[in-house]
Amino acid sequence: MVNGVECQPPHQVVIVGGGFGGLYAAKALGKVKNVSVTLIDKRNFHLFQPLLYQVATGTVSPADISSPLRSVLSESQNTRVLLGEVSDIDPDGQKVFMGEEVIAYDTLILATGAKHSYFGKDEWEKSAPGLKTVEDAIAMRRQIFSAFEAAEKETDPAKRQALLTFVIVGGGPTGVELAGAIAEIAYQTMRKDFRNIDTGETQVLLLEGLDRVLPPFAPQLSQEAEAALTKLGVTVRTNTLVTNIDNDIVTIKSGEETETIHAKTVLWAAGVKASPLGKIICERTPAECDRAGRVVVEADLSIPGYPNLFVIGDLAHYAHQTGKPLPGVAPVAMQEGQFVASLIKAKLNHKPLPQFKYRDYGSLAVIGQHAAVVDLGFAKLTGAVAWLFWLFVHIYFLIGFENKLVVMLQWLWNYFTRRRGARLITGMDVGVKNPVNQSVEYYQPVDNRTPLNV
């Protein structure tokens, strides 16, 4: 009691995951009275995943697209940030576990996202790394630029061609962006940089199982994207399924025909599955998981029977709006995070509860440094106008003023010079004989490295 007024302890909101969903929820709760927020992430930074492919292809550096969670939330006095990996949840006891450490909550928001999926062929991951984390991007960058370095030294023409062949599996936005960027590197950026190879002989293949690239976009934009990729030098193969990836050989099937491609670099951009916490929730509560491991949520994003447990972003399967699950994109996660924050506020203040409705402002994909496609529903943009639109949207949503400035300056510099300043090969021992062979080893601290194939 203070001055005769009963004091309520603050309502403890625990948010697991500082990606788009978790961070936007935390920001929206940042100044709410009588709420105490704990944001837990296994990383100490928020990662702007839509620009990861630019790290993988040497346009920007990892720090340019990452912001320390502590500094993003430093103005929110009611919020603490904890570094740690949540390993388990007790929904009845209202606790989350980080190994031995236990954190109690009144309301829990789970926003741990997704990672890439190989549709049951997990053994392909070794040969065809995907792109989800900063480490993935650095490993991919190492693999791409090491392939050119190894080709420069290779005297056997067949081996050289395999080194200069890049296969990207999956024609969604990430695959299209990677293919366009690699083609630009080979045919423009590095054209004058080598003495023994002509990087113009590089082959960039984009494989898509469906009948067009960018399947979620309007068919007209898929056609535009394919035409722009072809103009850049990418070979686009639609209706093409990968049936095996092994030992630098990709086996593909188009109709009844089977073919093999010799490629030292195979990059995976084909599928995602939800973070393992989804499975834990589905084991501990009546909630169901879909085939991708996402938790099927109620209309207010809570779990059946647990009105204080919310699942948002890539981890959630929300089908109440259209009958189909909302897509795994940043705006969905951001809007869901903001919605759950407003719901918590309304509940605590005994106000009418809001209803969640996702507003789709459109989809964008970039094809190269001067072309993109933008689907706003009511309008469709292509070419340089779309590219400028894409650029401003991404700058706007980058977290942190310094990031915005640095990335914008780098893009302008690259635009006018066609250079890529971050073409560093890192995360390997200096002097390694064939860095391409260690393509799937992840960047690790020096004293904890796996032995290399020297």
Ligand SMILES: Cc1cc2nc3c(=O)[nH]c(=O)nc-3n(C[C@H](O)[C@H](O)[C@H](O)COP(=O)(O)OP(=O)(O)OC[C@H]3O[C@@H](n4cnc5c(N)ncnc54)[C@H](O)[C@@H]3O)c2cc1C
């Ligand atoms: C390469 C790539 C390109 C993309 N491009 C676009 C694009 O152009 N436009 C677009 O809209 N979307 C894009 N997306 C999708 C978009 O990034 C996701 O939809 C969005 O990040 C989902 O947000 P989220 O909060 O659900 O998860 P995430 O942003 O993935 O965040 C999850 C967070 O949880 C943390 N975490 C995970 N497990 C644990 C644990 N057990 N304990 C503690 N912390 C944990 C992670 O460290 C991470 O910080 C892209 C994704 C990728 C991978």
